[in-house]
Amino acid sequence: MTEMLDLIREAAKVLPATEERDAGEATVFAVEGNDFARIIGDSVTVRGDDGWTAIDADSDPAAIEDAVAHAWELAAPRALLEAGGR
Template sequence: MTEMLDKIREAAMVLPAVEEHVEGETHVFYVADQPFVRVEGDKVAFRSGDGITIEWGSDMPLADVGFPWSSDPVGRAWERVAPPELLEAGGR
């Protein structure tokens, strides 16, 4: 288990209705059966608003990546796929 996976898991699992699915070395975090973060070895992929997945490796610190999001890519990815009832209930 990597430090990156630990940080992603810590951020994801505090969000409502999140499940982690593990298949070998791949960890995928879901909300309402929709994947929003995938960790595969030292690579992470986040779901963006238009369905495009943005990926980077462990050699690129999250703070140094020129994201169109805030410094909270896990939370933003969750917001992109969470059902309206979770968002309306003040999901995060």
């Protein structure tokens, strides 16, 4: 799972106002206090159009980066998106 955490971390750190925090058993990525990605053990979920969506660790790295970016867009405040977002 370290590879997945590293991939999620790399994808998230280029997104404006992203914060990473340890939430007990989970590593959480948020934008201005709104969670958009969670890693708990071997499970990775990102915010999706219809709630939280699991990401398969065997997914293509580009697809994972896109899912993280989309999750960030769903969680980011309007003002941040209007200022240029990603």
